Amino acid sequence: MRELAVKGYYLPEPLRAEISGFSYSVHEFPEQDAVMRVEFPVVTPRFLEKVIAFLKEKKAYLESLPVATIADILDRASEQWLDDTSPKKVAAVEAISLFTGFSPEMVRESIRVEHLSSRRDDLLRALRSELGDPAFLDGFHYSKERGCHSKATGPELTAAIFSSNIPGLPHLSVMRSFLVKAPIMGKASREEPIFPPLYAETLKEIDPELGNCLAILSWHGGDEEIEKILFNHCSVIIVYGSEATCTSVCKRVPPGTRVISHSHRIGFGAVGREALNKKAAPGLAQKIAYDVSTFDQFACISPQVYFLEEGGAVSPKEFMPLLEQAMKTQEQKAPPARLNIEDAAVLRHLHNTYELRELAGENVLMRAAENLSWTVVYEPLKEFLSSPLHRFIRIVPLPDLQDIVNYLAPIKGYMQNAGLAVGEERRAEMFNLFARLGVSRICPPGKMPTPSMMWHHDGLPCLGEMVRWTDAEMF
Amino acid sequence: MATIYHRITEYIKSSFTNRDENAFNRLALEVFSFQYTNIPIYQKLCDKRGAAPGKVSSWRDIPGISTEGFKLFELFSKPPAEAKRIFSTSGTTQGVKKGRALFSEEGLELMDTAILENARRCLFPDSGKYRFLIIAPPPEKAPHMIMAYGMEQLKKKYGLPGSRFLIGERGFVPEELAKELKLAEHENISIALIGASLGFLTFFDYCALQGLAFNLPAGSRTLDAGGYKGKEREIARDEFLSLGSRFLGIPPAMSINLLGMTELGSQFYDNALKNHFNGSPDKRCKENPPWTRTLVFDPRTMKEVPLGEKGVLWHLDLTNLERVAAIQTDDIGRRCEQGFEILGRARGSEARGCSLSIEEITKKS
Numbered sequence: 001m002r003e004l005a006v007k008g009y010y011l012p013e014p015l016r017a018e019i020s021g022f023s024y025s026v027h028e029f030p031e032q033d034a035v036m037r038v039e040f041p042v043v044t045p046r047f048l049e050k051v052i053a054f055l056k057e058k059k060a061y062l063e064s065l066p067v068a069t070i071a072d073i074l075d076r077a078s079e080q081w082l083d084d085t086s087p088k089k090v091a092a093v094e095a096i097s098l099f100t101g102f103s104p105e106m107v108r109e110s111i112r113v114e115h116l117s118s119r120r121d122d123l124l125r126a127l128r129s130e131l132g133d134p135a136f137l138d139g140f141h142y143s144k145e146r147g148c149h150s151k152a153t154g155p156e157l158t159a160a161i162f163s164s165n166i167p168g169l170p171h172l173s174v175m176r177s178f179l180v181k182a183p184i185m186g187k188a189s190r191e192e193p194i195f196p197p198l199y200a201e202t203l204k205e206i207d208p209e210l211g212n213c214l215a216i217l218s219w220h221g222g223d224e225e226i227e228k229i230l231f232n233h234c235s236v237i238i239v240y241g242s243e244a245t246c247t248s249v250c251k252r253v254p255p256g257t258r259v260i261s262h263s264h265r266i267g268f269g270a271v272g273r274e275a276l277n278k279k280a281a282p283g284l285a286q287k288i289a290y291d292v293s294t295f296d297q298f299a300c301i302s303p304q305v306y307f308l309e310e311g312g313a314v315s316p317k318e319f320m321p322l323l324e325q326a327m328k329t330q331e332q333k334a335p336p337a338r339l340n341i342e343d344a345a346v347l348r349h350l351h352n353t354y355e356l357r358e359l360a361g362e363n364v365l366m367r368a369a370e371n372l373s374w375t376v377v378y379e380p381l382k383e384f385l386s387s388p389l390h391r392f393i394r395i396v397p398l399p400d401l402q403d404i405v406n407y408l409a410p411i412k413g414y415m416q417n418a419g420l421a422v423g424e425e426r427r428a429e430m431f432n433l434f435a436r437l438g439v440s441r442i443c444p445p446g447k448m449p450t451p452s453m454m455w456h457h458d459g460l461p462c463l464g465e466m467v468r469w470t471d472a473e474m475f
Numbered sequence: 476m477a478t479i480y481h482r483i484t485e486y487i488k489s490s491f492t493n494r495d496e497n498a499f500n501r502l503a504l505e506v507f508s509f510q511y512t513n514i515p516i517y518q519k520l521c522d523k524r525g526a527a528p529g530k531v532s533s534w535r536d537i538p539g540i541s542t543e544g545f546k547l548f549e550l551f552s553k554p555p556a557e558a559k560r561i562f563s564t565s566g567t568t569q570g571v572k573k574g575r576a577l578f579s580e581e582g583l584e585l586m587d588t589a590i591l592e593n594a595r596r597c598l599f600p601d602s603g604k605y606r607f608l609i610i611a612p613p614p615e616k617a618p619h620m621i622m623a624y625g626m627e628q629l630k631k632k633y634g635l636p637g638s639r640f641l642i643g644e645r646g647f648v649p650e651e652l653a654k655e656l657k658l659a660e661h662e663n664i665s666i667a668l669i670g671a672s673l674g675f676l677t678f679f680d681y682c683a684l685q686g687l688a689f690n691l692p693a694g695s696r697t698l699d700a701g702g703y704k705g706k707e708r709e710i711a712r713d714e715f716l717s718l719g720s721r722f723l724g725i726p727p728a729m730s731i732n733l734l735g736m737t738e739l740g741s742q743f744y745d746n747a748l749k750n751h752f753n754g755s756p757d758k759r760c761k762e763n764p765p766w767t768r769t770l771v772f773d774p775r776t777m778k779e780v781p782l783g784e785k786g787v788l789w790h791l792d793l794t795n796l797e798r799v800a801a802i803q804t805d806d807i808g809r810r811c812e813q814g815f816e817i818l819g820r821a822r823g824s825e826a827r828g829c830s831l832s833i834e835e836i837t838k839k840s
Contacts, residue, residue: 341773341774341775345787348775349543352541353541353543353547355520355523356541356544357547360519
């Protein structure tokens with residue numbers, strides 16, 4: 001039996017003496033013949049106050065670093081997390097895979113895509129994109145547009161509530177906070193408390209003093225006494241979670257607090273008939289399969305439905321065997337997540353249903369792995385249907401791609417990411433349609449899981465939202 | 476030669492005292508063969524699974540049809556005109572078709588036999604008569620509700636004068652039930668309080684609010700069914716029992732739950748009341764009447780799971796002769812020594828991660 005002991009927290013060295021006690025959660029994985037024990041410091045109000053006071057003092061250190069230096073350190077951290085041979089990465093992949101159920105290959109891929117877009121150049125470009133010039137963070141700097149000297153200042157302390165769905169993602173909030181020179185107090189999800197502390201360790205190894213600018217703790221989400229203390233001290237709060245979680249946080253913060261919410265969102269794809277030609281179709285199928293398989297659809301950027309226009313050289317139905325083949329290829333590259341009984345019951349029920357509908361001669365078609373690893377369904381839906389996830393994609397045929405609005409209008413404001421393949425001449429109309437519906441990112445199929453650092457995540461300038469400006473109009 | 480309806484009826488009547496595994500298997504295979512021949516969509520499903528009469532030698536290998544099949548098709552072995560009664564599922568989610576179960580005259584008789592035999596064994600092993608107070612609409616007001624039909628059969632057989640259904644034009648009015656219970660206390664008449672689980676909860680809430688508590692005459696009992704499907708409120712069985720004891724004065728052993736499905740002609744009772752009268756110490760679970768079987772499959776592999784492990788429930792019910800006898804549900808449960816437990820319905824990824832489900836949007840709006 002494998003026994004793993006994992007730390008579900010990170011604290012700057014001087015704060016460790018303040019820990020009054022630990023709690024442990026023990027997780028058994030009989031099918032993997034493994035057991036994991038996760039250690040959490042008990043978070044009392046007094047302890048949290050101390051951590052917060054300590055972190056706030058470190059604001060001065062961050063302010064003393066040029067933003068380019070911070071970007072350099074973050075770049076080195078990403079470089080290390082991209083190295084599959086680093087002992088920390090190896091340990092992380094094993095533990096996260098066991099804990100979350102994602103396959104080791106998928107954990108590795110997830111960390112890879114998250115850190116590949118987190119290099120020095122990406123970080124500085126993201127700052128330029130949202131602030132105009134990173135130099136505004138280092139001191140008063142002349143702005144030609146404004147005709148004055150300006151400085152952008154990040155909060156004294158950022159609070160971040162991390163999610164568990166994407167391994168390797170919480171580093172994004174840490175990077176954003178450090179880029180605007182704010183210390184950060186992160187709450188790790190009990191469902192994935194492994195990666196954030198390890199990432200913090202990496203930062204400490206590269207720059208020990210930067211390692212004093214963040215803490216990762218965990219408590220049961222919604223603990224009002226604890227969270228009230230945190231929210232009272234942080235003027236910026238980044239929240240990943242369900243609608244309910246984000247709404248609850250928004251209700252509990254003091255007036256003037258900026259809450260940057262990343263709640264649940266839906267992704268989808270749309271392919272015009274001109275893209276469904278014989279030559280391009282097999283490659284397109286591989287790209288769609290990659291979009292669907294990456295993160296096992298547990299990301300807000302993952303597609304739940306792909307709309308395919310009829311009338312091309314390859315019909316949506318003819319596309320099915322290609323997609324089937326491509327899903328198999330993806331399964332081999334990165335096997336799907338472990339299925340629990342509840343999720344499997346839903347998938348099995350759907351498989352049984354489509355099997356019956358197909359037998360009855362309905363115009364539906366299912367191609368799926370017998371072991372539920374992936375499912376492709378051709379179905380002329382009347383309205384948008386969400387996927388049960390776990391690589392379950394519906395291919396919806398549309399006589400005209402413009403009809404997509406009928407499916408998307410009812411979920412306006414809830415859409416995140418659109419994979420789009422249409423001819424040059426149709427792009428503008430589709431872009432505008434998606435913009436009207438509140439889609440925050442449009443990309444070609446095959447690129448859905450890999451947004452850039454510069455993307456307006458959830459349609460927001462996430463870095464821009466974190467700073468406040470001082471304009472000196474005296475010169 | 477007796478028809479298959481008669482032979483199943485005979486089996487039902489004798490099987491509690493004379494459990495005959497071989498006879499069950501023979502009948503189950505005969506039912507399978509009958510349904511394979513008479514229900515075309517089922518035949519197609521069996522062919523796809525490589526199962527056909529002659530090829531299947533054990534009831535365990537009879538292919539189960541998804542409960543969804545009852546929504547998609549008229550699963551009926553006779554011409555539709557011979558359907559005397561049609562029951563339908565409540566339809567728990569928006570826009571979803573209701574499941575329908577069709578019964579011929581003979582089919583209804585078969586079900587009636589099963590209902591009464593099962594109740595005799597599990598609900599009234601002490602064979603008395605009771606005043607029935609039923610938290611359900613009367614069958615004439617809810618002709619498609621199988622629970623109302625079944626409770627009417629019980630009332631007819633075991634009910635004393637004064638028995639009545641309690642859901643009317645105004646819905647369920649807890650004051651009316653309270654009045655009836657006061658009367659029963661006063662007259663010292665044993666009560667069979669049966670009906671919707673949610674109705675019980677409503678009544679317990681009402682009692683708590685009004686500061687009421689009854690101490691129903693000895694021999695009184697409760698039977699609740701229907702669960703909390705699709706409802707926000709859900710309580711554990713232990714809590715239900717303690718509320719029943721607190722507000723009704725019903726000891727836990729006299730309070731049992733029933734799993735019934737529109738798709739099945741038979742129901743599964745908790746064995747607690749029966750065990751109480753038999754002096755058996757077995758742990759409470761749902762017991763299969765001998766003309767039914769329940770298996771638990773791992774939905775990932777569709778192989779049977781070991782005793783005590785979770786999986787999806789598969790039921791085989793000989794009273795489903797006219798429909799399909801083997802049903803694959805998406806209910807999560809586990810097998811225990813004496814029967815099985817139901818743990819809940821498959822609900823899927825609760826919008827884990829930041830993938831949003833439509834259900835969450837609609838719930839919000």
